Amino acid sequence: MEHFSIIQSLCRIGLGANEPAFRRQVERLQESLLASGAEKEAVVLARLLATSDKGSELRPSKLSLSGGMFRGERLNEKTPPPVDKETGAPLAEIRFPMDADTPLPILGFELQKALESLVMEWSNLDALGAMEVHPATSCLVYGLPGTGKTQIAIAIANRLNLPLVIARLDGLISSFLGTTARNIANLFHFANRYQCILLLDEFDAVAKIRDDPHEVGEIKRVVNTLLQSLDARARIGLTLAITNHENLLDKAIWRRFEVRIFIPLPETQSREKIISQYFPPLRLSDVQLGLVSWLTEGFSGADIETMSRNVKRYMALNPQEEFLAALRSYVLTNAGQGAREHQKLILSDQHELARALYKEDARVFNQANLASLFGKTQPTIARWLKAD
Ligand SMILES: Nc1ncnc2c1ncn2[C@@H]1O[C@H](COP(=O)(O)OP(=O)(O)OP(=O)(O)O)[C@@H](O)[C@H]1O
Ligand SMILES: [Mg+2]
Secondary structure (H helix, E strand, C coil): CCCHHHHHHHHHHHHHCCCHHHHHHHHHHHHHHHHCCCHHHHHHHHHHHHHHHCCHHHCCCCCCCCCHHHCCECCCCCCCCCECCCCCCECCEEECCCCCCCCCCCCCHHHHHHHHHHHHHHHCHHHHHHCCCCCCCEEEEEECCCCCHHHHHHHHHHHHCCCEEEEEHHHHCCCCCCHHHHHHHHHHHHHHHECCEEEEECCCHHHHHHHCHHHHHHHHHHHHHHHHHHHHHCCCCEEEEEECCHHHCCHHHHHHCCEEEEECCCCHHHHHHHHHHHCCCCCCCHHHHHHHHHHCCCCCHHHHHHHHHHHHHHHHHCCCCCHHHHHHHHHHHCCCCCCHHHHHHHHCCHHHHHHHHHHHCCCCCCHHHHHHHHCCCHHHHHHHHHCC
């Protein structure tokens, strides 16, 4: 949407003043954006509202960049991205920083802190320089699909207020002998010339050419170019690489990364936070939150986000139905995700489900809560539980 980044900045500045009337207007704007189908912009405002809720002590500090690592020409909207010389296909997409308050995805406490401290390193180059140390300049993020890896890279770039040069390695790979290595070299040359973060997404794609026995010479050339390019860039700028298949990476490439971060599937506490982020405006009671968290064991953050949209659609069209019915419908149409045992139980008869939940956590799934969840009386629930 045109001019949205200005609207966003206005909202951020206004919300910082803690003025309830202003906040109300931002909420109205967010609601009408949502109603008019501008979902992306509505989510950005919802996040701004949520961050301003948490109070200033939790807001990411304004970062100022300094030092040699981010020197170079400035990228602007008109800078053409590097291209494959044979096909003219772009080798990277440039993403300009938008919102310095972009949150990191919800991660466990320790991991969140570790990432925050990396961002602090990259934004305090002068202080580090005084100690004669450099920040880590290459970081490999790996983990299962949908766990928020790309979102981490975007949040880091936004916080450092730097453009991201995003290369999808599968796009760089060419069937012409020698071209892949040249594409990689061109990409790094471009990134080194400008103030930016180089993001190598789907990084394992380079390893895939290895499957072809005719390509032994080619893969050697590609890996060597990549190693040399990574080494040279370490002195110039920040490189982030992302993969879902870290085991496919060449050992020498793996070792090049000073920081390697594994992003796990979210644990119970993180799942509850992710659910609380994506389910509104649907309001969940504590027991419903507990149930969704139990049902989504083994889900990624992206899976939970998709599920929330599914459940909201169902509840919007069937407002008279129980919340449980929405979850059942979701499970029936999204087989094979997460803990199979939990999916089976949600579809089984209510007595069995109630007993399983009570066994799982008698505090969250106590008789009163189960009664509200199943729309029954407490004595009925007590009878169900006794039948065990
Ligand atoms: N931990 C999380 N907290 C909040 N939202 C999350 C989390 N993980 C994923 N998401 C949501 O899922 C979306 C997709 O995540 P993202 O693309 O960053 O995952 P990924 O790990 O890069 O996946 P892939 O390996 O498939 O590329 C995010 O934009 C975000 O909306
Ligand atoms: Mg990704």
